[in-house]
Amino acid sequence: MKIFDIPGGVHPVYRKELASEQPIRPLPPPPRLYIPLQQHVGALSVPIVAVGSHVSKGQVLCVRQGTLSATQHAPTSGTVVAIESVTAPHASGLAQDTIVIEADGRDAWAELPEPIDDPLAADPQQIIDRVAGSGIVGLGGAIFPAAVKLGMGKQYKLDTLLLNGAECEPYLTCDDRVMREHADEVIDGARIMAHALGVRRILIGVEGNKPQAIAALERAAAGDAGITVVPVPVRYPVGYAQHLTRIVTGRETPAEHRNAEVGVVTHNVATARAVHHAVRFGRPLISRIVTVTGGAIRQPSNLEVAIGALVSALVDACGGFSCEPRQLVLGGPMMGQPLPGLEVPIVKGSAGILALSADEVVEARERPCIRCGSCVSVCPCGLSPMDMAALIRKDKLDAAAKLFVGDCIGCGSCSWACPSHIPLVQYFNYANGVLAEQERQRRKNERVRTLAEAHALRVESLERAKKEARAAKLGDKTETPA
């Protein structure tokens, strides 16, 4: 199959060998689980359980609010002991509303929705509703509600479901293991998703450094002409949805638009497996595979973990630390979040926990830019990082916006390549945060102005009506014969 090229990209040291040969190991549900109400892109979910109530495994804890939101379920059976603020798995260390469950140890299932018989013949809406009701979000890290993407066939002309098994982030191996060990489930989920989308073509993009995963998928899809496994070049960030789309289909998604614009919808391989579970067995998304790895982890592993388990439980299950970790990261080393501590819960988007030793974290002081152009040549979006950073440093955010800083995907390739160790991507994240805020403010002001103008118009027409009425009255009087 023809492969297309993307601009830029880098070759960081992958270090996937630390965990790639470790089979997925289930982590028994820990005694306490912490389920944040927000684990997805979109509106907060609303709790429907009260403190003190008993919940069964798979029971709905909080329901989605509107379309762009996700429902959360109990990962095990037990008692809701609190709904309170708990430190979020985020660099800020800020707290967020979280349902705390004390497990009863029985791990007893609730009554689950009936499996959908013959999903490939079912009404697509039935599948979409099931996926929404199962709380499935994009497990590759984007945490976008999967049902919303599955419904895109209604608004866009589509012809391809692209499964993303690239896993280009260094260290992470959870998708690799899912593909190797559960290729059948991934392929079945993909078929169900393709049916829901109304497309016939399924492409699966996998970085060429995962030959076992490619072989397993090909075996599972054997005989199905609609499914093609596409080995893609080993280069970060080929796994970014728009870039993977370009690589395997040659179609370049227009800026400011969704992938569906070019007829393609992308889903992560693990998301496909979750869809398989939801549709075939009625099982909601209550666990995920997490790669726990890094030079400071004694026994790097791929764990199947209940959502809401604390990071500390995962680290313990991997034999603890072999040395003092210099940096704790949620996600991969290129785009992950620094974690403030171990007492934060695993959420649906947590693909990896990295405990990096001092010699794995490159720490060098920032030096002046020497205009070497490395950042420009590695940028997968064709941006000019050094110019944008220079503008942002001088607080000229509008000028940076004109260089399309808003198109930055935050992949960090520029920072990785910079010989002066300038934290370029940090500038862009900052600028995009401020610009988004300014845009919100501008819209708000516009709305207020529109309302004020409408109000003024109303008042004016009211006045005019009164005046006319008065004039008419007067006229009546004058016309009245004395």
Add this chain to the structure above:
Amino acid sequence: MTNFDTAKSAPYAHAANSVGRTMGLVMLALVPATLFDFWLFGWPAICLFAITVGACVGIEALCLRLAGKEVGFHLVDGSALLTGWLLAMSLPPWAPWWTGFVGAVIAIGITKQAYGGLGQNLFNPAMVARVALLVSFPVVMTTWVAPHPLFSPGAPGLADGLAITLGAGVPDAMTSATPLGHVKTELSRGVSVLQSALHLPELSDRALGLRAGSLGETSALLILAGGLLLIALRVISWHIPLALIAGLVLPAALAHQIDPARHAGALFHLLSGATFLGAFFIATDYVTSPTTPAGKLVFGAGCGLLTWIIRSFAGYPEGMAFAVLLMNALTPIIDQYTRPRVFGRARSGQPLVFTGKVDEGGQP
């Protein structure tokens, strides 16, 4: 709860590169040519080199201190050392000590630090210094000597060499013209290039460097080898060197075809003057050259073409330094017009319009 550092944001991985490594590799690539030239021109050249490099580093330290910057941290980036090295290679090897010192003041003090230090200068520091010296002290800057290899009969010893550098100057009997200078002078006397070329050193000698010239002008082949090393190590890309050489030799070859009596050929231009030093080490300076491949091609070709024009029609025999400085001035505008196309956007900046066919419900 254990508290981990959250001050550093992603990425946590980094390429194995640094400013110091880059500067170090460029200097490494200069080592063979430099050592060969030390041997060729002996003690006066070594003394001038030491003084020039020392002055550059010293003035850099002084300026950093005046600017309130951390002297040691910035000094170890190696940029001042490299500038001094390149400046020394562009001076007549037996020039007096003060050319190196004044050059250092101009290169580091005025061209680099006055503009804000590393990365902020618009012009190549070593070339500004060379041009300023050439314009201000034309006699000193064009007094070349024929090679006097170290320890060969007639070559100055350490004491004599130091004396030459510190003020005694070049004994008249030892001066010699560079090939470019010779051809130009003869041409101005009405002697055709065909005639004057007969009196040049052998081509092989010129390629190896057994002729008069600055350190960087002689030993063309060793400079070329160093340049190719930099390309192999990906310190520089091939765009500027290739475009520069093409921009120089193509018009030279064409003009030579048309009027061989007036214009020297491509090979003469390739092996004379600072062609290789300019193409691989001067024009490729990150700070003062464009950043994209397209920009580099434009910049390199411009450097080459201007060098040929100056060599062929202007008053100076060598034009590399002038050409690079003129193109340096254009770097910002070249950068402006050669930005890469943004992914998902047309060159105009508008989002792409998808015109491909979506085969809805079709067979895979």
